Amino acid sequence: MKHLSAFSLPTVMVISILICLLILFTIDIFCFDNIYYSYYHQAQQQKEDINSAFVLYCNDSTLLKEVEEEGGYQLYEDNPQTSISIKAGKWGLYEYAEVRATDNHFSSIRLLGKVQDCNYEAALWVCSRDMPLSFSGKSEVKGSTYIPANGIKYVDLGSLSFEGKEIKDYYIDLSEKELPEVDRSYLYLMDKYLKETEVMPSFEDSGYKNYYSFSDEEMHYYIPNGIREFSMKGHVILHGDEVNLSSKTILSDVILLARRVTIDEGFCGSLQIIATDTVILNKNAHLRYPSGIYLKGNNDRTFLRMDENSTLNGYAIIFGTTENNTENHVEENFRQASNAVFNGLLYVDGIAHLQGYCYGGAYFKECYYLASDKAYPTTICNAEIYRNNQIGFPFFFEQSGYRRKEIKTLN
Known part of the structure; x- marks a missing residue:
């Protein structure tokens, strides 16, 4: 009958624990990567939503009034996370507007002018x-x-x-x-x-x-x-x-x-x-x-x-x-x-x-x-x-x- 050393069992237990920790560490990295990717994707989506809100504001003369009356605006009816607020003010002969996501994570302030100088569009x-x-x-x-x-x-x-x-x-x-x-x-x-x-x-x-x-x-x-x-x-x-x-x-x-x-x-x-x-x-x-x-x-x-x-x-x-x-x-x-x-x-x-x-x-x-x-x-x-x-x-x-x-x- 073969006899095992008294140190074998603790060694096996230590190696097993290290392997488990390595597996858990790998899982945590994978989960963290998924969380980071999810946050990055959400951030990018909110930035795109803000860009969309500026496009809408630049072309829809009724938008600001609606935002003021409703306290905000939801870009897509089936997605509450696309809610934004808009503020605008005159700056000299230009205008600045601030679009902010309602969760306050992201916002952008931009200077705006007019597409037309006047209806004549003269040189x-x-x-x-x-x-x-x-x-x-x-x-x-x-x-x-x-x-x-x-x-x-x-x-x-x-x-x-x-x-x-x-x-x-x-x-x-x-x-x-x-x-x-x-x-x-x-x-x-x-x-x-x-x-x-x-x-x-x-x-x-x-x-x-x-x-x-x-x-x-x-x-x-x-x-x-x-x-x-x-x-x-x-x-x-x-x-x-x-x-x-x-x-x-x-x-x-x-x-x-x-x-x-x-x-x-x-x-x-x-x-x-x-x-x-x-x-x-x-x-x-x-x-x-x-x-x-x-x-x-x-x-x-x-x-x-x-x-x-x-x-x-x-x-x-x-x-x-x-x-x-x-x-x-x-x-x-x-x-x-x-x-x-x-x-x-x-x-x-x-x-x-x-x-x-x-x-x-x-x-x-x-x-x-x-x-x-x-x-x-x-x-x-x-x-x-x-x-x-x-x-x-x-x-x-x-x-x-x-x-x-x-x-x-x-x-």
Whole structure:
């Protein structure tokens, strides 16, 4: 008879326990992997549901009212986990919306514009006067072009001849004596933000943060004259009198209210400027999309200038006047240099001197070519104007439809 060692039984028991533990560990890993996969799948599905909610909100004008009345919205009737809430608010001439899953696990805040600027969807609109619209130099228009009843002329201006392309007949339609109607609630944009705060601490003295989330209340700060280098992002409204933005200033998504704003060479940022007097984009200054400039005040003697190689992506809306001009002196409200680039909605209720590149939609009360020795009324020279429907337009015109376009995700 074979005898076993006294140590054999404990050894077998230890090995058996280790094997059981290994099996249990393997099962736990498998279960954890399944739980992780289930959570990942649920998270991805909720993100897709949020994307679906934004698509629905951008196309259904009744959705927000229904959400407010019902306290939420269920995307799919047979799945309560697809319940979401929506909040929206104006941000300058754009809009931001927050979609949140009702279990609060996931949410997204996005900046929105309009799909249409207005029903005309013009590449160029010049109000009707008792003279034709003239083009000279290397000028070209592609897209719906609304012109005075007196028609179009392609002319030489002194030694400067017309070297562009004539506008195709199917692009041409007649304009009216007035610009397309605007939503009057936006005529008082400056007043809106001034009324929302009584105390504006200087950001130098307040221990401000560099970033404020759009899920929190908007913040207001005052910028003293002479401050040229600072950083601010998010749900912030900056106030000042005469503000200079240097190449070392970092701004993203903010709103700036001031009398006069000068943007120095090398600046690159995105913001909406609401000013009452003057905005100057010096050469090689760049306002990234989505940016904007809104000028109203100063007895309509407002002025926006875009210098060489500057860019503005978003909108420029200037309320000026055509009444301060004489035969020998013209006060323009907008001037763009010959190689500056504008992309978006350009609206000048006054006098525009347009050169360079303009993509989007340009609407002018009057346009002049201001040569060094003479002013040519109702004339555009050395400007290439193309309709662009790919951007999100600002909320501005009365007849622009409901449909929204996503511009960017905000944190």
